Amino acid sequence: MHPTRRQLLATAGGALLAAPAAVRAQGEVPIRIGEINSYTAVPSFTLPYRNAMNLAVDDLNAAGGVLGRKLELITRDDGGRPQDAVRLAAELVEAQKVDLLAGGYLSNVGLALGEYAANNRKLYVAGEPLTDALVWEHGNRFTFRLRPSTYMQAAILAEEAAKVPAHRWALVAPNYEYGQSAVKWFRQFLQARRPEVEFVTEQWPALGRIDAGPTVQAIEAAKPDAIFNVLFGPDLTAFVRQGNTRGLFDRRMVVSMLTGEPEYLDPLGDEAPEGWIVTGYPGEQIDTAEHRRFAESYRARFNEKPMCGSMVGYALIQSIAAGLSRAESADTEKLIAGFSGLEFETPVAHASYRALDHQATLGVFVGRTALKDDKGVMSDWRYVDGATLLPDDATVRTLRPAKD
Template identity: 60%
Template sequence: MLSFVRKTLLLGLAVVAGATASHAADPSAEPVRIGEINSYARLGAFTEPYRKGWELAVQQINAAGGVLGGRPLEVISRDDNASPADALRAAGELLNRHQVDLLAGTFLSNVGLAVSDFAAHNKVLFVAAEPLTDAMIWEKGNHYTFRLRPSTYMQTAMLVAQAKDLPVTRWATVAPNYEYGQSAVRVFKTLMSEARPDVEFVAEQWPALFKLDAGATVAALEAAQPEAIFNVTFSADLGKFVREGTTRGLFEGREVVSLLSGEPEYLEPLGAETPAGWLVTGYPVAQIDTPEHRAFVEAYQAAYGELPKMGSMVGYNTFVSIAAMLDAAGDTDTETMIAALEGLEVKTPLGPITWRESDHQSTMGAWVGRLEVKDGAGRMADWSYVPGEAVLPPASAVEALRPSGQ
């Protein structure tokens, strides 16, 4: 199983260029059907690269022989329109009409939680790709749900490890007013207060998701006179916040610690307006020089003519993990697949990750660094990769975080 994943990574470019028919999956074999759900219409900046990532993985997997002795992967994809209700309708159609073997995907935390609950009630495996809410694997975790990306807690803890040493005590926060933003602020305040009992939080701003009133938000933050700001806005809201804050001088002489702002999806649109000096999590794609990552980048560029983004990595790792799980399981029985994924180590372009048995969280990590502008474009500088296991609670502590028996 692991040798298969190494082949898809290290020989990815050759596979994309074309594999011999004798090594490809048997087109006459019954496919393994994966029902994939995501917010393509509403959140294309992340989900379109994500789609390209999983399509590349599926192409490589099928060209390299498929899964379960030659069966191809078949993905049936649906758009959830960033709506929990639409996601539930899609999940029902995929399971009942198309009889998929498992579900995968989703982006927004509230959507992911809805599909997770659906998976538990319908006893179907759900491999969540992107939703960051901690509830997905802890207080609302269940036997049928696994999650790939490092969670809100994990990425916030990576930032706090550096933010605690900043010579500031007065903090303000700004975050979208839904599950992800609320949990990010809660975790940041808890971890910062534990690391630095002298800090105080002097202001909070809670704009509606994708409806940021940048002028009012920036004015309110400025009025509180914080020494530092914790930012959780992303996508179009991030651009509005950066431009208005820069115009009004909000960031001058202040530290800003920001989730996700170093990811190409959100950083590239800022261009020369990138706020230099922000401490961020992100993905310095053009600067990572390991054999596994180079193979992934070369294969992605050969397929799409562009550098991958964070979404690309998430989509790719989700489906490489599913393939590895299927080969370890030996069939598509739900309980067998769950048992195979628990504790499974998978080779990825970032190095090996493990899907923890204790809470079904993968140990995929993230990069932490400072933003800078170079040649008119934003990028991460002074970055380092933080593996997920470095910021996750030990298995012994997970039992208290999850519902009884889950």
């Protein structure tokens, strides 16, 4: 006998009623996260970051996903170029139909993605870009930022620098948004605490193209008592090696942003500086239950220690999952409401996205550099809650666009 159309529909309807959860799990489209980062330009940070994002997605999916749907991570490489990041964002939104955007490493790339998000009304969760403009001068209701900003990191470094008996300071930073922002805030914070200090030289090498010899020579010629450094990656490595060779750091305190991150300390090996005041990530020394679980899982999966980028990548996906759950939807407007004031867990601490400016309260590790087994590490470190490093609401309102 051949069943009638009515019989087929009745049978199908009965099956749906009998197993609605199974049908939803198999038939529901995944929540798609479109992530853009500088994978070829800054692999030391972004590859561990991508590893940890995939680990977090797999962990969440193994536990049932979010809102009964699997998460799907689609990554693209911007090569460190803002124009490519915007082009890739359009491809992810228009062709891949992603539900939200994430990522960014360089500050200028993050600003470009934030502008794209506002113009195209798509949520963007920035993981790494540190410029304050991303949530203040150029902030918008579609953009949130996870990592502690240049303002936050400069605030704690200036607090420590103010304890140093140094009057004459040199500044060295990459000549783009991140470096300019870091120097601006450090100068302002330090002078507020120590009005008598003076800045005797500023060196602004192009990002990724430092001529370390002349840079070190120019700083030495100014005879500073201390140095504030914002260089990172290969620029930092070249600067440290030239500085060691020429004795620049002898009897001089150096205060250095990000240098305590293993991505930047490890390449220096036994040439890593000792006694610098730094922000960073003492990952192998953090002994909380949540961080141990994360680190053990990461090592088991990738057979290597987690880097700072790993922690940021995992925390980014944790925050996105929490925002989706609170919003109970992947709709952009509902996501904005869900992320505003959102509280979430990370491998290192509880954090939240402030409703006023969309800056996360993820904190800062500050300490000193040291050598252990001929490798650079952070010592005498502490974790500073990001909420204590941010300006009050009245100050933020003077920095963030009134239209928001």
